Amino acid sequence: xxxxxxxxxxxxxxxxxxxxxxxxxxxxxxxxxxxxxxxxxxxxxxxxxxxxxxxxxxxxxxxxxxxxxxxxxxxxxxxxxxxxxxxxxxxxxxxxxxxxxxxxxxxxxxxxxxxxxxxxxxxxxxxxxxxxxxxxxxxxxxxxxxxxxxxxxxxxxxxxxxxxxxxxxxxxxxxxxxxxxxxxxxxxxxxxxxxxxxxxxxxxxxxxxxxxxxxxxxxxxxxxxxxxxxxxxxxxxxxxxxxxxxxxxxxxxxxxxxxxx
Numbered sequence: 001x002x003x004x005x006x007x008x009x010x011x012x013x014x015x016x017x018x019x020x021x022x023x024x025x026x027x028x029x030x031x032x033x034x035x036x037x038x039x040x041x042x043x044x045x046x047x048x049x050x051x052x053x054x055x056x057x058x059x060x061x062x063x064x065x066x067x068x069x070x071x072x073x074x075x076x077x078x079x080x081x082x083x084x085x086x087x088x089x090x091x092x093x094x095x096x097x098x099x100x101x102x103x104x105x106x107x108x109x110x111x112x113x114x115x116x117x118x119x120x121x122x123x124x125x126x127x128x129x130x131x132x133x134x135x136x137x138x139x140x141x142x143x144x145x146x147x148x149x150x151x152x153x154x155x156x157x158x159x160x161x162x163x164x165x166x167x168x169x170x171x172x173x174x175x176x177x178x179x180x181x182x183x184x185x186x187x188x189x190x191x192x193x194x195x196x197x198x199x200x201x202x203x204x205x206x207x208x209x210x211x212x213x214x215x216x217x218x219x220x221x222x223x224x225x226x227x228x229x230x231x232x233x234x235x236x237x238x239x240x241x242x243x244x245x246x247x248x249x250x251x252x253x254x255x256x257x258x259x260x261x
Contacts, residue, residue, distance in 0.1 A: 005233075005240045008033035011083040012239070013076065015039050015066060015125065016093030018047040020200035021150065024232035025090055030054040032236060034088070037079040039064040066093050068116045072124035076132055085136050088239050089129040091122045092150045094168075098205050100161035111164050118168035122149060126179065133188055144187025146239040149176055150231075151194045151250065153258045169194075173250055180248030189247045191238045196254025197225040221256035 012029050016022040017038025023046070029036045037060045040047040047061040060082050064075050079086050095117045097110055126147060133145035154162065155169030173192055180190040197203055197216055206212045207225065217223050234253050237243055252258050 003242070005236055005242070006033055007088070007236070007239060010034045010087040010239070011079065011085050012036045012088035012090060013038070013079045013086055013125075013129065014090045014092060015075075018043040018050060018061065020202065021195070021198060021228045021231045022090075022092045023050055024228035025092060025235050026050060026054065026059065028229070028232045028236045029088075029239075030058045032240075035059070035083045037062060037075075037082055039066065039075055039093070041065050066117060066121040066125070067113070068120050069124040072121055073128045076125065076128040080132060086129055086132050086145070088146045088148075089125060090148045090150070090235055090239075091125055091172075092235075093121070094118045094150070096165050096202055097162065098202075102161060103163050106164055114164035114168055118165070119171050122172060123175070126175070130183065130186075130188060134186060137186060144189070147179070147183075147188065147190045148235050148238050149190075149192045150235070151176075151192045153194055153196045153252070153254050155194060156250070156252075156258055176250070177248055184247060189238070189243070191243075191247060192250045193231060193235050193238070194250050194252050194254065194258070195226060195231045196220060196257040198231055199225050199227055219257050220254070221259070224255065226253060226255065 007029055012034045014022055014025050014036055017026045018040035022038060026036050026038050035058050039062050051059050051061050062075060062078050064071050076086060095114060137143060149172045151172045152169040154166040155173050159166040176190050176192040183190055231253055234251050238251060
């Protein structure tokens, strides 16, 4: 009998789900049998199209600006309101200021914005998702859960001229390491997927510049960037029964780039 990556009966919250890695993750999760709520900030047309594609019974979209601590609880509550529970959190959203800036030129505003989106909001999402998962466990309505944070190669080896981005992505890895041991007794698995360069809207300006593109490809042993689906399916795997003995890990999906940096 063939092995099936199934999330049948599971409910997932996927952030930044209207495009790129997030949209690919939503599609993969729905195809695996999950019901998914995702947020978007401004891409309403893309979000609505994705819901239509996946089906309203299996997928819902909510406009939510995940910046800082305040909005995460509303998003978790909306997931429970719509689908009755939350079994999986995939924190995929984030920003990457595309312009290089040496550390002495990074403005207070840029630093604070990157931290607010990439770290503060993720912490708040995890806090409220874990509270809901524990509540479900205590009520006998669920068993454990899965959390996958999307970090980056920059979170492991740093990224020159992008200190704010690298610092926040490194913090997510530390968060995964600590939470995986803290939450193991509750049956909540916490892992990280760390992409390198991916063909998304966020990376488009860099990849469309021939000189920058050549430099990027030279750092990747496979000599290409990933597709969003190539990140989404490792995320899916970490939320299935086949990853039942994996927690606290960084799943590198970067074409070997992290080995050459």
